[in-house]
Amino acid sequence: MSSEAFKQEPTLTSMFQAIDRIDTQFPHGYNDLKAVVIGGGTGAPVSIRTLLSMGIQTSAVVAMADDGGSTGILRAEAKVTPPGDIRKCLAAFAENPDDPFTKAFKYRFEFARNHTLGNLMLSALEEATGSFPEAVKICGKLLGSKGRVYPSTLNNVVLNARTLDGRTLHGQATACKSETALDTVWLESAGQPMPYVEAIRAIYDADFIVLGPGSLFTSIIPNLLVPGIPEAIERSKAKTIFVCSLADQQGETWGLSAIEHVDALRRHGIGRNLDYVLIHSAEKIAPRPPLQDSFEAIAGSGALASAHQENREGKPLSANIRSVEVTYEDIQKIQQDGTVVLVRNMVDPQRPTWHYPPALARAFADVFRLNTPSSGA
Amino acid sequence: MSSEAFKQEPTLTSMFQAIDRIDTQFPHGYNDLKAVVIGGGTGAPVSIRTLLSMGIQTSAVVAMADDGGSTGILRAEAKVTPPGDIRKCLAAFAENPDDPFTKAFKYRFEFARNHTLGNLMLSALEEATGSFPEAVKICGKLLGSKGRVYPSTLNNVVLNARTLDGRTLHGQATACKSETALDTVWLESAGQPMPYVEAIRAIYDADFIVLGPGSLFTSIIPNLLVPGIPEAIERSKAKTIFVCSLADQQGETWGLSAIEHVDALRRHGIGRNLDYVLIHSAEKIAPRPPLQDSFEAIAGSGALASAHQENREGKPLSANIRSVEVTYEDIQKIQQDGTVVLVRNMVDPQRPTWHYPPALARAFADVFRLNTPSSGA
Numbered sequence: 228m229s230s231e232a233f234k235q236e237p238t239l240t241s242m243f244q245a246i247d248r249i250d251t252q253f254p255h256g257y258n259d260l261k262a263v264v265i266g267g268g269t270g271a272p273v274s275i276r277t278l279l280s281m282g283i284q285t286s287a288v289v290a291m292a293d294d295g296g297s298t299g300i301l302r303a304e305a306k307v308t309p310p311g312d313i314r315k316c317l318a319a320f321a322e323n324p325d326d327p328f329t330k331a332f333k334y335r336f337e338f339a340r341n342h343t344l345g346n347l348m349l350s351a352l353e354e355a356t357g358s359f360p361e362a363v364k365i366c367g368k369l370l371g372s373k374g375r376v377y378p379s380t381l382n383n384v385v386l387n388a389r390t391l392d393g394r395t396l397h398g399q400a401t402a403c404k405s406e407t408a409l410d411t412v413w414l415e416s417a418g419q420p421m422p423y424v425e426a427i428r429a430i431y432d433a434d435f436i437v438l439g440p441g442s443l444f445t446s447i448i449p450n451l452l453v454p455g456i457p458e459a460i461e462r463s464k465a466k467t468i469f470v471c472s473l474a475d476q477q478g479e480t481w482g483l484s485a486i487e488h489v490d491a492l493r494r495h496g497i498g499r500n501l502d503y504v505l506i507h508s509a510e511k512i513a514p515r516p517p518l519q520d521s522f523e524a525i526a527g528s529g530a531l532a533s534a535h536q537e538n539r540e541g542k543p544l545s546a547n548i549r550s551v552e553v554t555y556e557d558i559q560k561i562q563q564d565g566t567v568v569l570v571r572n573m574v575d576p577q578r579p580t581w582h583y584p585p586a587l588a589r590a591f592a593d594v595f596r597l598n599t600p601s602s603g604a
Numbered sequence: 605m606s607s608e609a610f611k612q613e614p615t616l617t618s619m620f621q622a623i624d625r626i627d628t629q630f631p632h633g634y635n636d637l638k639a640v641v642i643g644g645g646t647g648a649p650v651s652i653r654t655l656l657s658m659g660i661q662t663s664a665v666v667a668m669a670d671d672g673g674s675t676g677i678l679r680a681e682a683k684v685t686p687p688g689d690i691r692k693c694l695a696a697f698a699e700n701p702d703d704p705f706t707k708a709f710k711y712r713f714e715f716a717r718n719h720t721l722g723n724l725m726l727s728a729l730e731e732a733t734g735s736f737p738e739a740v741k742i743c744g745k746l747l748g749s750k751g752r753v754y755p756s757t758l759n760n761v762v763l764n765a766r767t768l769d770g771r772t773l774h775g776q777a778t779a780c781k782s783e784t785a786l787d788t789v790w791l792e793s794a795g796q797p798m799p800y801v802e803a804i805r806a807i808y809d810a811d812f813i814v815l816g817p818g819s820l821f822t823s824i825i826p827n828l829l830v831p832g833i834p835e836a837i838e839r840s841k842a843k844t845i846f847v848c849s850l851a852d853q854q855g856e857t858w859g860l861s862a863i864e865h866v867d868a869l870r871r872h873g874i875g876r877n878l879d880y881v882l883i884h885s886a887e888k889i890a891p892r893p894p895l896q897d898s899f900e901a902i903a904g905s906g907a908l909a910s911a912h913q914e915n916r917e918g919k920p921l922s923a924n925i926r927s928v929e930v931t932y933e934d935i936q937k938i939q940q941d942g943t944v945v946l947v948r949n950m951v952d953p954q955r956p957t958w959h960y961p962p963a964l965a966r967a968f969a970d971v972f973r974l975n976t977p978s979s980g981a
Contacts, residue, residue: 232681232682232683233682233727233728233731300715300716301715304609304715305609305610305713305715306609327729327732327733327738327739327742328729328732328742328746330728330732331725331728331729331731331732334728334731334732336682336716336719336724336728338677338678338681338682338717339677339713339716339717339719339724340715340716340717342713342716344724344725344728347713347716347721347724348708348721348725350610351610351707351708351711351713351721352704352705352708354610354708354711355704355705355707355708355711356704361704362704365704365705369705369746
């Protein structure tokens with residue numbers, strides 16, 4: 228047996244470990260809460276596992292525009308519904324991450340065109356049942372899933388993007404590898420895509436809708452581009468929580484500040500019903516005294532500002548990972564529409580582009596407290 | 605969705621249909637019987653499903669020398685235990701052949717180097733658990749398996765063969781594509797291969813050991829080449845039943861008569877403890893009156909004899925499918941050692957190289973009756 232031939236999803240595996248350390252440090256009382264996570268395959272699992280660790284009834288609505296890697300091959304050659312993002316979210320709902328079937332579900336076969344077992348299972352079950360949601364349901368059952376995963380649409384959709392410097396990119400795999408920040412994304416499909424009805428129901432049933440974390444334009448927003456999804460968010464009784472990226476490792480949001488993340492969501496249909504925005508900051512955000520400006524320019528925080536300028540000019544992604552910028556003034560602006568901004572240090576000390584689940588859990592807990600009239604926070 | 609991209613094992617699928625038509629036409633009373641089928645991935649499932657349809661407690665001991673196709677890639681590139689034959693037998697034990705997971709388990713992905721989902725699952729689970737038998741157990745559970753499947757050995761073995769015309773062939777995939785009949789096969793491995801202990805136990809526990817049907821030298825005999833397996837068969841209280849091939853579609857037994865099949869088994873360690881041999885014949889076998897000889901030579905049955913001669917001379921396989929020859933005189937010879945030969949018409953009307961499960965079931969029933977003292981058949 229050659230372990231080299233089998234690769235676990237590295238992010239999912241270490242993420243699980245971080246989350247499983249949380250245990251149940253939270254007071255009981257969240258069990259009645261229902262949350263639905265809206266996102267894609269990379270960031271959504273962080274919210275899913277975090278919410279599950281807090282005892283919250285969780286489901287997920289997942290973007291269906293992925294066309295890269297194993298999923299891309301499956302879409303192109305087997306004409307199936309894209310399984311990749313669904314697979315990653317399903318794995319996050321698994322009862323026991325150490326269960327052999329759950330581990331195997333996440334294996335990637337380098338000797339078989341880099342497919343994962345989970346992708347192949349979803350596609351084979353889609354063929355066997357004639358229904359992608361049925362395939363998802365069966366895999367969920369085999370994983371002892373603690374919640375349901377719903378595709379946002381079953382239509383065959385392709386994501387297109389326009390960059391800030393005016394180029395058009397075709398396909399999600401291309402868009403998420405953009406070297407300059409994106410401005411707008413839209414779906415292309417044979418007809419008008421229809422929302423998957425169970426996804427709509429999950430949004431209506433939720434007490435909290437959690438957007439992200441994850442790639443803004445290629446994981447979160449593609450869900451909002453399915454007609455019916457933003458309307459359901461608008462009409463749902465749920466409070467919305469946007470978990471803003473804390474750093475950029477892809478080019479698609481290169482140089483965008485936190486308020487620009489929020490603006491992009493609003494521009495793509497989320498309207499003004501963002502109730503909470505969770506923003507990472509390693510330091511306390513305070514109003515900037517006028518005197519300090521010149522000091523900071525000398526001390527180097529101007530480098531950040533110049534990075535944010537770069538993307539405007541279509542300059543390509545540098546190799547550095549940059550934090551998403553947030554200022555006191557921007558927080559004030561985001562809150563003008565009634566949105567509450569919570570700034571927390573939420574970075575994973577080991578992985579500077581990832582949320583640290585225990586910290587994210589504390590931030591969620593703060594939101595839930597703010598929503599419980601009796602606690603009067 | 606493109607159904608072209610997903611292929612079911614064609615033989616397994618239609619085989620299931622034939623067997624599922626049997627239903628339970630047999631009187632109850634077989635439920636106390638235990639059978640173990642010894643073979644490979646193509647023929648053994650026919651016996652497995654037939655025995656299950658009769659209500660018999662069935663398990664299987666499966667050859668581990670396969671090195672072709674998807675299994676060959678997995679052995680060579682991922683260094684796993686060969687899953688192919690085990691997968692086919694597991695599928696034969698599945699509770700419900702129409703269950704979506706069972707269907708998916710058998711899918712073959714043309715877009716992923718022709719791997720089957722079942723093979724990839726077994727290999728990923730072997731990696732996840734660190735144990736091939738554990739992987740087999742988990743898949744059996746997921747399939748609602750009606751019986752256990754055991755590898756005959758866990759050692760990494762390679763099958764070598766010598767043909768009747770004196771050539772040496774390396775590997776099972778090569779041997780089973782031989783264009784001339786084989787004479788001898790043997791296993792090559794780093795050390796002495798050890799029998800898998802549960803396989804030995806199943807052989808001891810059985811009331812009936814069913815060898816075949818299936819490829820004689822590449823599916824049945826490789827099990828007997830594992831030291832300890834023939835000894836277990838010898839010492840088991842079980843009666844042995846050899847289901848002789850009824851026709852040849854591969855070259856490895858090209859031109860071999862039924863008695864030559866039996867001789868090959870004896871030559872490879874099965875000893876004289878063959879209790880029953882089931883031989884197919886479409887016509888009644890009677891002693892040949894001396895006068896008829898010259899008539900038959902004119903009428904054409906001599907063509908068969910000349911085919912049997914061909915393999916002796918190392919002539920290659922012709923495109924025709926030939927029945928395995930059986931004569932009255934050979935039956936007498938096989939029975940000299942106490943073996944009972946049952947000759948039945950057992951061919952599948954649609955597929956001239958396959959046993960028809962309902963006919964095989966009736967033949968098994970005859971054997972079981974012969975073994976029940978009270979019925980006094």
